[in-house]
Amino acid sequence: MGSIFKYCLFDLMRSKWAITYTLFYFVSCSALLYFSNSPSNAVASLMNIVLFITPLVSLLLGIIYFYQNRDFAELLLSQPIKRNAYFLGNYLGLSTSLVLSLLVGFGIPCIVFGTYELIEELGVLILSGVMLTLVFSGMALLLTLYNENRIKGFGYAILAWLFFAVIYDGLFLVALFWFNDYPLEKFALAATILNPMDLSRVMILLQLDLSALLGFTGASFRHFFGSYTGFFVSLGSIMLWIFVPLWALLKKGNSKDF
Amino acid sequence: MAITIENIQKRFGKQEVLRGIHLNFKEGTIYSILGPNGSGKTTLMKSILGLVRPDNGVIKVFENDTNFDHEYRRKISYVPQIARFPENLKVHELIDLVQKVRQEKADPTYYIQLFDIESYLQHQLKNLSGGTRQKVNLVLAFMFKTDILILDEPTSGLDPINVLRLKSEMKKMKADGKCIILTTHILQLAEEISDELVFLLEGQIKYFGTPAKLNEQTQMDTLEKSIAALLEVGPEGIKKTPNLNINSKGTHG
Amino acid sequence: MKKAAKFFHGTKPLNLSRMKFLAVVFCSIVALFAHGANIEVCPSCEIKSLRDALKVSQPFDVINIKSGVYIDHAIELTMPLTLIGEKGSVLDGGDQGEILTLHADSIIIKGLTFRNVGLSYTKDWAGISSDRVKGCRIENNTFEKTFFGIYLRKSEDCVVSGNYMDGEAEQEMTSGNGIHFWYCKNMLVENNQVLRHRDGIYFEFVKHSIVKNNLSKNNVRYGLHFMFSDNDDYLNNTFEDNGSGVAVMYSNFIKMNNNRFIENWGPSSYGLLLKEIKDGEIKGNEFYRNTTAVFGEGAMRMDISENVFTYNGWAIKLLSSCMENTVTHNDFISNSFSVFTNASRSYNSFDENFWSEYSGYDLDKDGIGDIPHLPVSLFTFIVEKCEPALLLMRSNFIGLLEIAEKAAPAITPEALVDNKPRMKPLWQ
Numbered sequence: 001m002g003s004i005f006k007y008c009l010f011d012l013m014r015s016k017w018a019i020t021y022t023l024f025y026f027v028s029c030s031a032l033l034y035f036s037n038s039p040s041n042a043v044a045s046l047m048n049i050v051l052f053i054t055p056l057v058s059l060l061l062g063i064i065y066f067y068q069n070r071d072f073a074e075l076l077l078s079q080p081i082k083r084n085a086y087f088l089g090n091y092l093g094l095s096t097s098l099v100l101s102l103l104v105g106f107g108i109p110c111i112v113f114g115t116y117e118l119i120e121e122l123g124v125l126i127l128s129g130v131m132l133t134l135v136f137s138g139m140a141l142l143l144t145l146y147n148e149n150r151i152k153g154f155g156y157a158i159l160a161w162l163f164f165a166v167i168y169d170g171l172f173l174v175a176l177f178w179f180n181d182y183p184l185e186k187f188a189l190a191a192t193i194l195n196p197m198d199l200s201r202v203m204i205l206l207q208l209d210l211s212a213l214l215g216f217t218g219a220s221f222r223h224f225f226g227s228y229t230g231f232f233v234s235l236g237s238i239m240l241w242i243f244v245p246l247w248a249l250l251k252k253g254n255s256k257d258f
Numbered sequence: 259m260a261i262t263i264e265n266i267q268k269r270f271g272k273q274e275v276l277r278g279i280h281l282n283f284k285e286g287t288i289y290s291i292l293g294p295n296g297s298g299k300t301t302l303m304k305s306i307l308g309l310v311r312p313d314n315g316v317i318k319v320f321e322n323d324t325n326f327d328h329e330y331r332r333k334i335s336y337v338p339q340i341a342r343f344p345e346n347l348k349v350h351e352l353i354d355l356v357q358k359v360r361q362e363k364a365d366p367t368y369y370i371q372l373f374d375i376e377s378y379l380q381h382q383l384k385n386l387s388g389g390t391r392q393k394v395n396l397v398l399a400f401m402f403k404t405d406i407l408i409l410d411e412p413t414s415g416l417d418p419i420n421v422l423r424l425k426s427e428m429k430k431m432k433a434d435g436k437c438i439i440l441t442t443h444i445l446q447l448a449e450e451i452s453d454e455l456v457f458l459l460e461g462q463i464k465y466f467g468t469p470a471k472l473n474e475q476t477q478m479d480t481l482e483k484s485i486a487a488l489l490e491v492g493p494e495g496i497k498k499t500p501n502l503n504i505n506s507k508g509t510h511g
Numbered sequence: 512m513k514k515a516a517k518f519f520h521g522t523k524p525l526n527l528s529r530m531k532f533l534a535v536v537f538c539s540i541v542a543l544f545a546h547g548a549n550i551e552v553c554p555s556c557e558i559k560s561l562r563d564a565l566k567v568s569q570p571f572d573v574i575n576i577k578s579g580v581y582i583d584h585a586i587e588l589t590m591p592l593t594l595i596g597e598k599g600s601v602l603d604g605g606d607q608g609e610i611l612t613l614h615a616d617s618i619i620i621k622g623l624t625f626r627n628v629g630l631s632y633t634k635d636w637a638g639i640s641s642d643r644v645k646g647c648r649i650e651n652n653t654f655e656k657t658f659f660g661i662y663l664r665k666s667e668d669c670v671v672s673g674n675y676m677d678g679e680a681e682q683e684m685t686s687g688n689g690i691h692f693w694y695c696k697n698m699l700v701e702n703n704q705v706l707r708h709r710d711g712i713y714f715e716f717v718k719h720s721i722v723k724n725n726l727s728k729n730n731v732r733y734g735l736h737f738m739f740s741d742n743d744d745y746l747n748n749t750f751e752d753n754g755s756g757v758a759v760m761y762s763n764f765i766k767m768n769n770n771r772f773i774e775n776w777g778p779s780s781y782g783l784l785l786k787e788i789k790d791g792e793i794k795g796n797e798f799y800r801n802t803t804a805v806f807g808e809g810a811m812r813m814d815i816s817e818n819v820f821t822y823n824g825w826a827i828k829l830l831s832s833c834m835e836n837t838v839t840h841n842d843f844i845s846n847s848f849s850v851f852t853n854a855s856r857s858y859n860s861f862d863e864n865f866w867s868e869y870s871g872y873d874l875d876k877d878g879i880g881d882i883p884h885l886p887v888s889l890f891t892f893i894v895e896k897c898e899p900a901l902l903l904m905r906s907n908f909i910g911l912l913e914i915a916e917k918a919a920p921a922i923t924p925e926a927l928v929d930n931k932p933r934m935k936p937l938w939q
Contacts (some may be wrong), residue, residue: 003355003358003361004359005360007358011344075356080328080329080331081359169908172903173908174911177897185899189902202902205905216897217899217901218901219778255311257304257309258268
């Protein structure tokens with residue numbers, strides 16, 4: 001696995017995609033931190049970028065890269081290595097490269113332009129980005145394995161992104177209003193935790209919009225996420241989102257014909 | 259026995275690609291797998307390599323069941339039909355990569371010189387011609403000096419001189435006691451080089467034996483004509499004449 | 512009358528030296544005319560308690576209380592006296608009841624520590640209380656667990672300053688207020704620190720009084736609570752982390768300037784709660800991290816200007832019962848929600864504020880944005896209808912809805928608009 005991982009990582013790291021991605025983060029993060037008159041506004045904008053771009057790039061770059069790798073899978077899989085090792089290597093290579101882009105593209109501007117008060121906000125932001133990368137690059141690999149047809153794979157990737165980024169929240173809101181007569185706190189919490197993008201967003205909100213979350217309902221949410229239960233449930237959900245696609249893709253990878 | 263294949267079956271969707279293949283491959287022998295497109299040649303080879311997972315049956319490589327262990331592939335080198343490589347790697351990087359993936363040191367110098375690709379080592383794979391790619395393909399497989407070689411259309415894209423080099427190399431390997439399995443559309447090559455032929459049609463073995471014996475059976479003087487004769491019978495006809503399917507269990511009978 | 516009080520206590524908040532000077536002059540004059548004797552109280556003295564000292568004292572005497580703990584309660588002061596506590600002098604109520612009650616004018620109490628008044632569900636026991644007195648001065652004392660700290664009834668012209676009060680209150684039911692005035696006028700409350708009471712400072716029917724430079728913190732209910740009190744000013748105070756903020760109710764002509772409302776948060780918490788209040792002025796205050804910075808219900812003709820609202824949940828919530836208020840020249844920076852109203856029309860004006868979320872431009876470079884700003888967001892309405900929707904804050908979906916709503920307002924009141932949004936904040 002090590003060799004496949006290293007190959008994928010270095011291959012990706014010197015690709016123009018990864019460099020563009022890093023630069024994009026670097027420029028937007030620097031600009032926002034440097035020019036924004038209020039640091040929390042900058043964090044809010046950065047949050048939107050992270051929540052918007054990280055999953056999208058993980059999915060699309062993942063799809064492109066895995067389809068490209070798919071071509072010479074035959075060459076590598078005919079060697080004495082385990083299929084799991086091959087796919088894990090691919091997954092880790094992609095996600096590590098994306099995470100490094102994120103860390104460099106975000107980290108350096110944060111160190112240079114960030115202030116000490118923002119350390120928690122930016123920390124949670126970067127952590128969310130890392131989590132989302134891990135979730136959505138796994139999903140990308142899974143999609144390529146299930147779809148030999150590249151156009152289809154691409155379509156599903158965009159659909160998945162749209163679903164998690166927009167459609168899910170729309171349905172969530174409709175459900176909230178539909179069942180407005182019932183106590184909805186638990187449902188709302190569950191719905192939030194079950195979507196990795198929503199979960200990341202709320203984690204950042206807890207840092208950012210502290211005050212608004214201190215109303216009656218907000219306080220109960222804050223209390224939940226501040227508690228050990230909340231922490232472990234959230235962590236568990238993210239882990240599920242990372243490991244279930246990973247498990248599925250390893251299973252599929254093992255039975256797939258090349 | 260280098261490879262034992264028992265009752266391999268494989269279907270892709272509705273299409274049955276391999277329908278109960280039984281085969282034995284011995285060391286020190288060159289086998290050519292022949293058959294029209296879609297007869298299951300590549301699928302059979304990929305089954306041996308574990309690239310395709312058969313629905314049924316057992317494949318053993320040096321008595322190791324291929325279902326349980328990936329290490330058996332250490333005994334096998336494979337030349338895929340279409341050489342697809344990580345395009346932005348340089349040739350020497352690819353050679354390194356394969357060694358690293360295999361966790362096995364190899365000495366490709368001899369083959370690099372043999373196929374005359376020394377000047378391409380620093381080139382990126384995407385800039386190579388088809389023929390050169392095929393040579394790289396061969397170097398990647400040969401450099402590990404494995405006991406079993408599986409070559410899918412190894413001559414494709416090669417110029418006559420390199421075909422000659424390849425043939426003589428295969429003969430050398432055979433003399434070294436290796437088991438070589440290849441597919442080819444060039445029947446002269448098959449006739450010239452192979453000790454045994456496997457003729458596949460619609461996922462079944464229609465003939466297994468020496469080229470000479472096939473000619474004898476079909477009463478033709480060249481392999482080309484024999485194959486033509488086999489095919490003229492047509493799919494329905496073949497089913498009616500199972501006696502042609504004589505030596506499917508191996509051995510020269 | 513108000514003017515006189517103001518003159519006497521000094522009108523400029525920062526001119527402390529002048530204040531002190533006046534105080535010294537005042538004291539000297541009192542001393543000059545009083546010719547009071549000095550009485551010493553200490554555990555080893557001839558007079559071992561304040562109660563004994565009172566038996567021998569004449570009007571305008573000065574009673575010096577030396578270091579020591581004097582356990583006693585229900586001590587009544589019936590003549591003008593000056594009580595001066597030395598360092599370490601403690602009047603301990605032994606949890607039995609009120610410690611000092613003032614029944615005479617011009618009583619001065621300085622430097623004492625009041626402790627352990629005890630809890631009563633029927634009586635508002637206090638460290639010091641008064642009934643119908645004038646000109647009392649309660650300065651630089653310490654109050655620890657005194658239930659009510661200072662409770663002045665129907666009194667006038669008193670000064671409560673420089674006191675430190677910690678009520679150690681945890682629940683509203685079992686706690687009293689730090690400084691509590693009932694039917695008073697011309698009072699001055701300044702430089703006090705009031706911690707952990709029910710209400711830090713409570714005014715009921717108090718007129719023409721000034722509250723300034725106080726710190727009111729960690730109180731269970733309100734940092735400051737005004738009921739039916741008119742013509743009062745509170746200036747330069749800090750209200751921090753109180754259970755439910757500051758409340759001004761049923762009061763007119765209140766000036767609330769240059770105060771800081773910090774981190775007053777909780778389920779129904781406000782930086783400043785305005786209820787049935789008219790003709791007040793809220794100017795130059797800072798609201799930082801309150802759940803709701805300003806909440807108005809039945810507020811009329813309030814001048815809300817030059818304030819800074821930063822990092823609040825809701826900066827301003829005005830219910831439809833609020834009218835003719837002007838919200839101008841304020842800075843709204845990084846609040847989760849800037850303005851909410853449940854009125855479908857706007858009865859209040861919101862011009863020339865700075866809104867950090869404003870996305871317009873200023874082509875003519877006059878410092879005023881060229882397109883008006885609608886500070887009420889659609890999401891505010893969503894959250895008001897269904898609170899759990901808070902979890903969707905800043906989500907893409909809500910973003911899309913907001914854009915649609917901005918393009919064609921269907922729910923948010925179009926009339927609530929800042930026609931001259933400032934490009935730069937007033938305060939930097």
